[in-house]
Structures are given as structure tokens and as C-alpha cells.
Amino acid sequence: DAGVTQSPTHLIKTRGQQVTLRCSPKSGHDTVSWYQQALGQGPQFIFQYYEEEERQRGNFPDRFSGHQFPNYSSELNVNALLLGDSALYLCASSFGSGRGYQPQHFGDGTRLSIL
């Protein structure tokens, strides 16, 4: 039973560039959430996707956007990268967005470094 998989594992970009991160949820899960985790901090909620729609959004600028596909996989896109976007980006999947926040199953994350 495959867990949550994320790609790539590491990525180095320069300021102003754009990046796309990918996530496949755990088998049987239909909801995908994205988090940003800076070094030494707790995960910060970016947004959640359910039924291919953004259901909730955290306090992140419009430079952060996403998408969910019919097979429940998801992408996180970040435009006009800033140095402060350097972080671990975590994808988490769960089942049933309409019933409050169910336990989140996290992937290993993508470590994004901005030079």
C-alpha cells in the first residue's frame, strides 16, 4: 500500500523563477493539503484540494497556486520565487474533506532552496 509520494525530493532555484511540485496521495485518499515548513518551525497550511477544487487557503500570496487532478494527485506551483520561499514543502493526504480535518498522512516532502 503506497503512502504519499512527492517529487522531486530536492530542488534548487534562483529568485524570480517558477517551480512545480508534485504529490500522489495515499491509496484511497481523496483530499490533498500542502504545507510549508521552514527550518525549526511547524508546518504552515498553504491550501487544501478536494474534488479538484481549492477548499481552504492559508495566509499565502497568490504566487502560490495549485491543482488537483481526477486521480486525486496534486501540484503546487510557486511563481516569482523569493529567498523566503526556501523551505520543506509537505504534501498530506486524507479522506473526506467534508467531515473536518481528518488525520493527515504526510509525504517525505520536497526541499526547495532558493539562491
Place this chain on the structure above:
Amino acid sequence: GQQVMQIPQYQHVQEGEDFTTYCNSSTTLSNIQWYKQRPGGHPVFLIQLVKSGEVKKQKRLTFQFGEAKKNSSLHITATQTTDVGTYFCAAEAAGNKLTFGGGTRVLVKP
């Protein structure tokens, strides 16, 4: 907006001793979850608490949800080196996003 505070930020504990970490919210919660993140790893779900005053146990870990549903605690007895990591609480208030606390980093002295 909703704020979730965890104390202490760091916990140095002797192997075999007990300790407690606390999670406090500025708003009444619909549920609270606890996660453990090992160094270099990702958060792993431990438990979810929903009811006022609820207490749940997992082996040496005891989780409690406050009567007012604004705070929670995690108590670990007879700490082992395998308990090393950062423990996060994640709180959901009705209609709000899941908000993680800053975590308690646990170091165990053998």
C-alpha cells in the same frame, strides 16, 4: 486569526523520566491532533481528540483534551531514546484550517 502555542519549545529529559508538553489555543477547537516528526523526517500522525475532557493512551503516551476544548497535553512516561523528535499539535476550529503549533523538540539523555 487562530493561534496555537506549544510549551516548552525544547525538552531535555533523562532516559527513564516522565515529561509533559502542552498545547494552547486562542479559540475553542473542534478537534486536535498530535504528530511526531523525527529529525530529517516528516510528521507522523499519533492521535486525534474530539471530545471535551477526552483522554487517550498509546502505550507510554497519554493525550488529553481540555474541558474547555482550548488546550491539550501529551504526557510521556519512562522516556526512551526512541522518543526523540519534535511533537506537534495541530488544531482545528470550526470552519478554520488546521493550524500547527511550533512544536516541542525532545532530546533524551541516556
